[in-house]
Amino acid sequence: MQVFLQGKLLGIDPFIQQAGDEFSDLAGRCLYTSLMAETIPRTLLDRLGLSRQLLGSSGAGQFLVVLTDESLPAAHAFLVEVTTRLQKATNGTLRLAWAATENLGGWTDVRKRLQEGMARWRGLNALDPATAFGPLAETPAEVDYGQLFRDLPGSLASRWSGEGPLLLEAGEEVLPLAHHAAPAAGGEGAASPSELASRAAGRPVWGVLRGDVDRFEARLRRASTIEEHLQVSMFYRQFFSGEVQVLCSQGEYWQKVTVLYTGGDDFAVAGSWDVLPGFAREMERLFKMSAEEFLKDYPGPEGKTLSMAIALAPSDGAPAVAVLAEAGQRLEVAKSAGRDLIDLFGRTLDWKSFTEAAEIRGMMTRLVDEFGCSPQFLGELGAFYRETDRVLATRTAKARQERPWRFHRRLTRVLEAPARQKEFQKARNALLAEFMGRRQAHVKLRPAGRN
Numbered sequence: 001m002q003v004f005l006q007g008k009l010l011g012i013d014p015f016i017q018q019a020g021d022e023f024s025d026l027a028g029r030c031l032y033t034s035l036m037a038e039t040i041p042r043t044l045l046d047r048l049g050l051s052r053q054l055l056g057s058s059g060a061g062q063f064l065v066v067l068t069d070e071s072l073p074a075a076h077a078f079l080v081e082v083t084t085r086l087q088k089a090t091n092g093t094l095r096l097a098w099a100a101t102e103n104l105g106g107w108t109d110v111r112k113r114l115q116e117g118m119a120r121w122r123g124l125n126a127l128d129p130a131t132a133f134g135p136l137a138e139t140p141a142e143v144d145y146g147q148l149f150r151d152l153p154g155s156l157a158s159r160w161s162g163e164g165p166l167l168l169e170a171g172e173e174v175l176p177l178a179h180h181a182a183p184a185a186g187g188e189g190a191a192s193p194s195e196l197a198s199r200a201a202g203r204p205v206w207g208v209l210r211g212d213v214d215r216f217e218a219r220l221r222r223a224s225t226i227e228e229h230l231q232v233s234m235f236y237r238q239f240f241s242g243e244v245q246v247l248c249s250q251g252e253y254w255q256k257v258t259v260l261y262t263g264g265d266d267f268a269v270a271g272s273w274d275v276l277p278g279f280a281r282e283m284e285r286l287f288k289m290s291a292e293e294f295l296k297d298y299p300g301p302e303g304k305t306l307s308m309a310i311a312l313a314p315s316d317g318a319p320a321v322a323v324l325a326e327a328g329q330r331l332e333v334a335k336s337a338g339r340d341l342i343d344l345f346g347r348t349l350d351w352k353s354f355t356e357a358a359e360i361r362g363m364m365t366r367l368v369d370e371f372g373c374s375p376q377f378l379g380e381l382g383a384f385y386r387e388t389d390r391v392l393a394t395r396t397a398k399a400r401q402e403r404p405w406r407f408h409r410r411l412t413r414v415l416e417a418p419a420r421q422k423e424f425q426k427a428r429n430a431l432l433a434e435f436m437g438r439r440q441a442h443v444k445l446r447p448a449g450r451n
Contacts, residue, residue, distance in 0.1 A: 001069045002103035004226075006114045007079065007096055008062040009036055015093045019321040023193050023270075024146030026320045030261040030268070031148045031177075033094070035158055035168065037061050038175045040082055040096070043160040047078050056226075057233040059241075060264030064230075072100060085162050089143070107226045150189060152179045178241045178262040180248035182255050182271070190258060193270065193313065193320060199256050200272035201365075207312040208260070208320075208327040209269050209276045211283060214339035216265035219303030232303070235294050237264045243286050244269065253279060260324065265303075268324065273312055277358060280308045280342060284351055305340035307331065312345065363427060 012033050019026040041055055041063040048071045056064040067075055083096035099117025101110055143165045148155045156179060159171035181190035191199075197206040213219075213236060223229040240262040248257050248269070257271035257279060269279065287306045295304055309330035313323050334343040341348050349357070 003067045005100040007098040023320045028145035028149040039160040178245040200274045205273045210327040211308040213265040214305045215302040309343035
């Protein structure tokens with residue numbers, strides 16, 4: 001008889017939050033949890049002498065495999081060994097929970113039994129009672145998780161061994177994980193956050209972009225068969241691991257973006273602040289196009305939209321783990337406000353408003369870079385905005401000198417070369433049209449027209 005076994009890594013967030021100040025430690029911990037979710041089920045099937053074809057899904061800190069009822073006791077023994085060694089190696093932070101049930105009834109009933117099993121049997125409850133209350137193990141030596149990140153892409157060819165500080169050893173199979181890292185200036189190793197910041201156009205700042213599928217769990221719960229469950233799970237996993245890796249390899253991003261992780265329904269990248277909005281917009285476009293095609297026969301909006309958030313490092317020496325946590329908090333703000341939204345530098349926008357803001361930014365940047373406008377005019381442009389969500393202090397408001405005529409003069413006196421005057425006038429008129437009359441409904445992106 002077939003048996004479904006579902007496993008899940010617990011304690012991933014606390015484990016990542018224990019990262020030190022080094023960026024490689026954070027990236028290495030993210031990679032380590034991804035490797036665990038991939039290597040444990042593969043080693044389980046190898047130990048039981050079963051085909052890898054029985055691996056239903058893996059990644060995002062969990063896995064689902066199909067076993068025989070005869071192999072279930074041996075599977076339990078192996079997973080007890082895994083969670084025991086994993087807890088010891090991570091000082092009790094990471095552990096494994098799992099549940100198994102027979103393939104009887106519909107998939108809805110099977111999934112319910114798996115969820116009930118996960119709720120009552122996890123962590124130390126899976127251990128032998130005779131050893132669960134034994135003497136406390138010694139605190140493990142400091143583990144250099146950053147070495148996994150520094151060894152990319154070689155560290156992707158890993159398998160579970162249960163030995164050594166990382167419990168991993170070199171294998172032959174290369175695991176399907178996104179692993180792009182922006183190269184360092186010298187050509188060896190990955191760029192540090194300070195290097196990523198220095199490559200930004202404008203202010204030397206780096207940040208973190210995080211994305212998460214809206215109502216992903218609800219989409220999985222709507223699956224009526226195991227085949228549908230696996231197809232949907234694999235779609236999300238392959239989309240994020242594949243598209244993030246491909247997008248990072250493009251010319252605009254390959255020197256400015258580093259992958260932190262890709263999961264079954266989410267992703268995170270670090271990079272220069274100036275390319276993160278464009279990266280987010282491209283990911284949203286690709287996800288929308290892919291979801292519309294793959295999920296067109298699945299009713300309901302669940303799992304068909306993607307929310308994101310961008311957080312910037314507040315200072316040069318800001319810990320990377322703190323920036324990642326801030327991006328996670330901003331992502332929760334965006335998801336609580338609705339679906340299909342992005343929190344951009346502390347403000348939540350829908351994708352239409354985000355696209356319009358990006359177009360306006362592109363026009364203003366082009367006027368400065370290509371037509372020689374003074375960067376000062378960008379600051380003067382702020383005098384045209386209505387403060388819709390905040391009120392400036394009286395002293396600040398009085399100190400601001402609003403001189404619209406200076407702004408118009410700067411736009412008019414840009415180039416003397418007649419060959420490009422027509423092109424400049426076109427860009428100038430497009431920018432003025434955006435700020436002075438068209439689409440008045442979007443007041444947050446439009447000027448107040450104050451005198």
